[in-house]
Amino acid sequence: MDWELVLAWAATLSSIACQLVGIEICLRIVRKGGTGDTSPVPFFAFFISACIWLKYSIMRSIYSMIMSNTLGAILQFLYICIFYIYTVKRNQMHRLISFSVFLLFGPLIYIRYYQPNDVIAAGQLGLYGCCLTVVCYASPLATVAQVVRSKSCDSISAPLCVLNFVAAVGWYLYGRIISDLYVSYPNVMGIVLGCLQFALFCAYPSRSSSSKTSSLDV
Numbered sequence: 001m002d003w004e005l006v007l008a009w010a011a012t013l014s015s016i017a018c019q020l021v022g023i024e025i026c027l028r029i030v031r032k033g034g035t036g037d038t039s040p041v042p043f044f045a046f047f048i049s050a051c052i053w054l055k056y057s058i059m060r061s062i063y064s065m066i067m068s069n070t071l072g073a074i075l076q077f078l079y080i081c082i083f084y085i086y087t088v089k090r091n092q093m094h095r096l097i098s099f100s101v102f103l104l105f106g107p108l109i110y111i112r113y114y115q116p117n118d119v120i121a122a123g124q125l126g127l128y129g130c131c132l133t134v135v136c137y138a139s140p141l142a143t144v145a146q147v148v149r150s151k152s153c154d155s156i157s158a159p160l161c162v163l164n165f166v167a168a169v170g171w172y173l174y175g176r177i178i179s180d181l182y183v184s185y186p187n188v189m190g191i192v193l194g195c196l197q198f199a200l201f202c203a204y205p206s207r208s209s210s211s212k213t214s215s216l217d218v
Contacts, residue, residue: 065183
């Protein structure tokens with residue numbers, strides 16, 4: 001069995017499934033006719049990360065990453081467009097767009113015009129991508145305090161946690177097989193975060209599941 005191919009497909013499909021979660025968020029925004037308290041920052045963070053990893057995977061000819069990050073960048077761009085249409089905080093969005101343009105095109109312009117060595121350029125872009133991946137993986141940590149305070153995991157999506165964990169494990173193992181540290185190392189953060197979230201589900205089960213269990217006991 002070609003484990004490299006198996007892991008590549010497992011990581012790619014789980015990553016794509018994670019990206020599709022944004023559809024539910026956007027549908028909720030459309031139904032409400034506004035963004036409410038939803039933050040657009042994760043959309044921008046994942047869009048920049050997908051674009052950087054897309055460029056890196058093209059430079060390294062890693063076709064599984066090209067597939068997942070191409071779709072990821074398209075989806076995140078569409079999510080940002082929907083958010084922009086329905087938000088009333090246009091000034092905040094304009095600032096985020098300006099900052100994102102700098103974060104995205106700054107490194108790309110540097111490796112294109114100021115780094116003639118392609119190997120070094122790919123390494124520097126990979127290191128930048130690692131930092132972005134860690135930021136994206138760490139974003140759910142903002143809900144940990146809320147979970148502990150409410151003693152309920154209702155604010156955490158169990159399916160998304162499982163998909164993120166599977167994707168992190170898949171990309172870590174795939175990175176080890178192809179001997180690419182930039183692919184494997186940042187996903188250690190995803191594995192650790194997944195274990196933390198699973199521990200939270202054990203310590204603070206969601207109220208809905210708890211109520212179902214108690215009703216069955218009665």
